[in-house]
Amino acid sequence: MYQNTPSELKFLMVDPKQVELELYSGLPYMLAPIVFESEKALKLLKRTVAEMEKRYTLLREKRVKNIVEYNAKII
Known part of the structure; x- marks a missing residue:
């Protein structure tokens, strides 16, 4: 922040x-x-992990190690 x-x-x-x-x-x-609530927290964590894995896939596909390198390649 x-x-x-x-x-x-x-x-x-x-x-x-x-x-x-x-x-x-x-x-x-x-x-x-x-x-x-615990049930909602578990769902939230699962969605967050799925998003994290999606982003790792994008990094791997672009052959970069972090968001700064990724942005430099796509912008």
Whole structure:
């Protein structure tokens, strides 16, 4: 948040105690509402891992090691 705008940085948060992260709920950096339930948290984590794997595939296909190198190749 310090060096990034809300369009550049998004958070997904899981708060099983339902009291720790509420102060972040209104931030424009939130990609989705804070998740409190275990079942929803598991689904969120699975979707996040799927996105991570998709991005790793893109990096591998372009033969780059990180997002900076990837952006340099496609922009």
